[in-house]
Amino acid sequence: MDSDVAEYLRQLRMKVTPKRLAIIDILKKESGYLSPEEIWRRMKKRFARIGLPTVYRNLEELANGKVIYRITHPNRQLYYFYCGNSVHHHHFVCVACRAVNDIEYCAIGDLQEEVRRKLSGRVVSHLLQVNGLCRNCLKKNYKGTWR
Numbered sequence: 001m002d003s004d005v006a007e008y009l010r011q012l013r014m015k016v017t018p019k020r021l022a023i024i025d026i027l028k029k030e031s032g033y034l035s036p037e038e039i040w041r042r043m044k045k046r047f048a049r050i051g052l053p054t055v056y057r058n059l060e061e062l063a064n065g066k067v068i069y070r071i072t073h074p075n076r077q078l079y080y081f082y083c084g085n086s087v088h089h090h091h092f093v094c095v096a097c098r099a100v101n102d103i104e105y106c107a108i109g110d111l112q113e114e115v116r117r118k119l120s121g122r123v124v125s126h127l128l129q130v131n132g133l134c135r136n137c138l139k140k141n142y143k144g145t146w147r
């Protein structure tokens with residue numbers, strides 16, 4: 001099992017459990033995002049009696065700890081993705097093939113300024129996920145729909 005991941009969980013003061021490590025391992029092996037059901041099916045090969053609610057709970061705990069990312073698809077299904085990039089960044093998510101690419105660009109400085117100037121408020125956090133079609137899917141002239 002991945003000792004770096006175990007160390008990382010400890011740093012976050014998250015309990016290192018075999019199930020959490022297995023979920024991270026499964027997501028790490030995947031180039032794209034997975035649904036909770038897909039993760040559950042893979043988990044059942046390692047933990048025969050594991051239930052879907054347990055998988056859901058562990059996914060949420062890992063996502064809350066920012067160990068894994070939630071991907072909200074336009075089809076309204078929730079997915080999860082592992083990314084080891086520790087620099088502040090956002091994700092460009094392909095809605096067709098599930099590829100995820102890092103975008104190390106963030107306009108939060110301008111947004112903070114806008115919120116301060118127009119609303120006299122202060123930004124404490126932000127979420128940004130950019131959905132689209134990746135280069136490969138554009139090449140294949142993807143015309144499908146995800147709804």
Ligand SMILES: [Zn+2]
Binds near residue numbers: 134
């Ligand atoms: Zn794609």
Ligand SMILES: [Zn+2]
Binds near residue numbers: 083101
């Ligand atoms: Zn990333």
Ligand SMILES: [Zn+2]
Binds near residue numbers: 088089105107
């Ligand atoms: Zn940002």
